[in-house]
Amino acid sequence: MITVDNIAVEFSGTTLFSGVNFVINENDKIALMGKNGAGKSTMMKIVAGKQKATKGKVSCPKDTVIAYLPQHLLTEDNSTVVEEASKAFSHVFEMRDRMAYLNKELETRTDYESDAYMKIIEEVSELGEQYYALEDVNYDAEVEKALKGLGFRSEDFTRQTSEFSGGWRMRIELAKILLQKPDLILLDEPTNHIDIESVIWLEDFLVNKAKAVMVISHDRAFIDNITNRTIEVTMGKIYDYKANYTHYLQLREDRRAHQIKAYEEQQKFIEDNMRFIERFKGTYSKTNQVSSRERMLEKLEIIEIDEVDNSALKLSFPSAQRSGDYPVTVEDLTKTYGDHTVFKNANMSISRGEKVSFVGRNGEGKSTMIKSILGEIEYEGKCSLGHNVQVGYFAQNQASLLDPDLTIFQTVDEVAKGDVRTQIKNILGRFMFKGDDVDKKVSVLSGGEKTRLAMVKLLLEPVNLLILDEPTNHLDLKSKDVLKEALLDFDGTLILVSHDRDFLQGLAEKVFEFKDQRVIEHFETIDDFLERNKIKNIKDIDLKK
Template sequence: MISVDAVGVEFNGNALFNNVTFNINDNDRIALMGKNGAGKSTLLKIVAGKNTPTSGKISAPKEAVIAYLPQHLLTEDNCSVFEEASKAFAKIQGMKTRIDELNHQLETRTDYESDAYSKIIEEVSELSEKFYSIEDVNYDAEVEKTLIGLGFERSDLNKPTSQFSGGWRMRIELAKILLQKPDLILLDEPTNHLDIESVQWLEDFLKTSAKAVMVISHDKTFVDNLTNRTIEITRGKVYDYKTNYSHYLELRKERREQQQKQFDDQAKEIAEIKQFIERFKGTYSKTLQVQSRVKMLEKMEIIEVDEVDTSALNIKFPPAPRSGNYPVIVDNLAKRYGDHVVFEGASFTVARGEKIALVGKNGQGKSTLVKAIMGEIDFDGTLQVGHNSMIGYFAQNQASLLDENLTVFQTIDEIAKGDIRSKIKDLLGAFMFSGDAIDKKVKVLSGGEKTRLAMVKLLLQPVNLLILDEPTNHLDIRSKDILKDALKAFDGTLILVSHDRDFLDGLADKVLEFGNQRIKEHLEDINGFLRNKKMENLREIERKV
């Protein structure tokens, strides 16, 4: 059991949270929730031993292994994917090397009666007991199985890590954590760089093979499927619910309703007391009663109502100008880079008003198709963009197109038209820009902040064909809900690349699946697609056995 005991954190004299206390038990699957800035990542780093709290402590058994995956990490480029992942077993391999060294000393030394010889015997006995108690496994096979589960191909395993993007390096780090079989796994937004199949694999692994897990994630489906406990940080306090995320939301709503009732009752009581004091403060016969009520007010502990995410903020895209009947027509489309075939033989149409999800493993051509539609790359075959198609495009590099000399507020203010002008601050707040942040220059924003600002800007532009490539990576749950509601109400055509199942649920009515150099059309929503895909995965696994 790992204990978080009266932990507090202060920055510049301001408390982020105080007196946080809870235990983490074997088989706990904990979702750490709270609004952005509440201190979730800070608390995770403290539990991981990466940060030191201002007050309180973390207690864990001496032999406990705690593994931590941050949102961003730096990796070295001096080995292959397989070699990097194999570092998960460095401690075990080090033990074996040390045992061999000690045994060699015992064979070659002759000072059998010395203290030094006795210490060698002691050390080799202790190490051997630990080493031989570890389950005998085929480490190379475990490394390969885990890396393939996280989306790597066998041909990738001997490639240098320097050839892979930050998202793929994050998967290597995740593989190292899973291979260690730690007592507690701490994950900060682990699904941001995973495709749908890899998220499912990770979910299954954590449910069936991990011990204790604590995760921060904005993927509601992932959190719901994985967790059995939810810890919320709000107003510097924690609330501990022994249930999953969806049920926690219901319980939190009930808690806030109770708080509001208590707050209203107390406000009424305070008003009555103040009225009595004001009425009788000059009346001699009521002096004692007035003094008693003054003391009562001084001692009264004011009830607070926890912050509520105002996710009811209703943002809509401007009305979509009418396009032709088929905004995109694709016939026998192919894309190759030299001998490498991304996809070929693709034929489909996108009808006006359709909302289509592009899904599949990373590297199978989703973003390539988007670039082809945008005219950014050459291709073979036919791809027509229909009459009067006005495209709104959101890509991961969209942030680089912002004017760096404008402030956050100015960026939105210069394009906002009509009624939305009175809601600019609310809209920016919904996408995690509030207070002084709206006056920051774009050039000082982080990559994630620029991405969110580019999304807000897109929300305000009149288009009839929206193409969004992984729009939710830097959004919290509230922001994603607001964007999803806006997209559901959007009366134009939507093409959406996303690995976020909850975001796609109820949004996309058709799926284009990318894989094996093909694009396959599924005339069903994401849930129907995933049900069928799960069956296909099982058959594939059976064929491999």
Template sequence: MISVDAVGVEFSGTTLFSNITFNINPTDRIALMGKNGAGKSTLLKIIAGESKPTLGKVTAPKEAVIAYLPQHLLTADECTVFEETSKAFSKILDMKNRMEELNHQLETRTDYESDAYSKIIEEVSELSEKYYSIEEINIDAEVEKTLLGLGFVRSDFTRSTSEFSGGWRMRIELAKILLQKPDLILLDEPTNHLDIESVQWLEEFLKNSAGGVMVISHDKAFVDNLTNRTIEITRGRIYDYKTNYSHYLELRKERREQQQRQFDDQAKQIAEIQQFIDRFKGTYSKTLQVQSRVKMLEKIEIVEVDEVDTSALNIKFPPARRSGNYPVIATDLGKSYGDHVVFKDVTLTIARGEKIAFVGKNGEGKSTLVKAIMGEIPVDGTLQVGHNSEIGYFAQNQASLLDEKLTVFETVDEIAKGDIRSRIKDLLGAFMFSGDTIDKKVKVLSGGERTRLAMIKLLLQPVNLLILDEPTNHLDIKTKDILKDALKAFEGTLILVSHDRDFLDGLASKVFEFGNKRVKEHFEDINGFLRNKKMENLKEIERTK
């Protein structure tokens, strides 16, 4: 069991949280929830031993292994994917090498009676006991199984890690963590860089093969399927619920309603006491009663109502011209890079007003087809973008196109038109920009902040064909809901590349599946698609190919 005892953190005189105490049991699957800035990532780092608290401590058994996957990391580029992942077993391999080295000394030395010889025997015995107590592992097989589960293909194993994007390097680090079989796995937004199949694989692995898990995630379906406990950080303290995320939301609502009733009752009581004091404070015969009530007021501990985000914001895309009947028509489309075929013989038609999901493993051509529609890359075959199509496009690199000299507020202010102008601060707040943040220059924003700002810009532009490539990676649950509502109300045509099942649920009515150099059309929503896919065992078939 791992204990968090009276932990507190202060920054420059400001208390982030204080006196946080709870235990983590071996079978706990914990969702760590709270608004952005509440201190979730900070608490995770403290439990991982990456940061020290201002007050309190974290205690764990001596042999306990705690593994931590941060949101952002830097990996070395000196070896292949397979070699880097195999480092998960470095302690076992080091132990084996040391035993071989010591046994060789025992075979070649002749000073049998010396203290040095005795010490070698002692060390070999101790190491042997540890080494042979470890369950026998086929290291290569375990590495291969984990890498394939996280979306790599065998040809990736011998490639240098330097050839992979940050998201794929994150998967390598995740693979190393999973292979260590730690007592506690701490994950900060692990699904941001995973496709749907890899998220499902990770979910199953953590449920069936992991010890304790604590996760920060904005993927509601992921945390609901995985967790059996929810810890919420709010107003510098925690609430601990022995239940999953969806049920926690119901219990949290009940808690806040109860707090509000207590607050209202107390406010009424305080008003009555104050009224008595004001009325009789100059009356000699009531002096003792007045003094008694003044002391009573001083002793009252004000009931706090936990912050609840009531800033419901309805965003509507500005009206745009009506597009032609078929905004996208592709016939016999193909794309190759040298000998590598991304896809071929793709024929599809997207009608006006349809909301489409592009799903499939990373590297199967989803973003490539999007870039082809945008005219950014040449392709074989015929690709037509329909008459009067006004395209709004969001990709991760949109963030790099922002004007770095402007502030956050100026970036939005220069594009906002109509009624939304009076609610720019509300809009920025919904996308996690508030207080002094709105006056920051774009050049000092983090990657996630820039991505959110680019999304706001897109929401304010009149378009009739909207293409979003992984739009939810840096959004919290509430912000995703605001975006989802805006997209539901969007009257144009929508193409969504996403691995977020909960976000796609109720939004996309048709699925295009990318895999094995083909694009297959499924006339059903994401839930129907996944249900059928599971029944057909396509997930397992594709994973082994």
């Protein structure tokens, strides 16, 4: 369907990748993988037609529709949510309005024999053929299904898009893409700003209703559930696997094992021939053999072994003083904003050393409860921290709160105390900021780099209550794995809010569900909770359609 032919990209004399060839077929569900900086987003932009390759081309049939959702995108501020989402059908509405205008012209004009009149008739005929060939669709109903599936409520439909955060605007743009029913959907980190229920809805849509899909994501469960093919970008080349991500990892290990074996055999072959050349160089009877082997070695293409991304950050939470038995106690807590009640009469008791997860749709009060615990907002009821509690808090927007004018080193130096100040470069090195990197300004860092830097700030002081609100956004898979291992080893109390099911699994032994103005305590692991709710949530969403 879509052919990527001999694509190459070069920046300032450096080749990002070259000689890339692959075909995207109808109904392919592709995970585009590779270490940060390998060129995944660049590749996707080229397929989307948003960026030109240095060499090569992308070709597809004339009427192919390709829809692209980048990592960062804002909708316009001059329309309501439903108006913005309905722009997915703007070409249909424009066609309908144009036909209405032309038919009006035909009714009022009297120059029946003129060329202009005949051109109008031809255009009406052509437009009518296209318009009436379209599937009979209830556009309002389709817009409502998509918006509700992505977490919007009916009362949100008439609100201005300017009232919503960047994450919610991203959902509006995603709804527009899904409504277009394109031949290929390109998604760059689509799950970063949507809750678990919306991710499940999106999975269901991509698997059962979308045509071809190519996705970049650090959400392992998401890509495993939707993809049947993995294209890896590494060392300027691609490897194409007809397998989902988990299976691809095993196949990649097998490939590296074969490469290592072939490399070692080749090195032995080279060594044997070099030994022969050195031994018989200058021996008249062996001149032809020596020359032949020298030419052979000159032409020999050295086998390369795929690089392994060992740059993941290494986390270790410093030990802290022991807190009281109950670091967090909430009694009959109610929070309202005007006429809107977020939750009422909520009760919660978190014991020392417990790891708990807050789950629920966006807007149900998870972040509001965190702000109540931290004393950042007013509320009715009681919410208190226990004896000797030292809080470490990582907010969703933590990375954006960094001062863009400071360097990486200065950012950490501001909060470092005592002997830690002499170890700043070593600490930053453990978070993949090495050498001259520490002199970079925050303003030039990527989202992932800012998140890692914000995490460094959090970890400089010992805490015994750790509150993490979406900590994995913009972290790559390997970094998330190491963070997860550190959290499993953390001996303090953990409150975790995350939409990333793979990251959540195995972490929390208790779940607090935020739903319908209530906070419901579940004495089960997050694994059990997610398994029990997955099918139910999809059915609930289907009932709204």
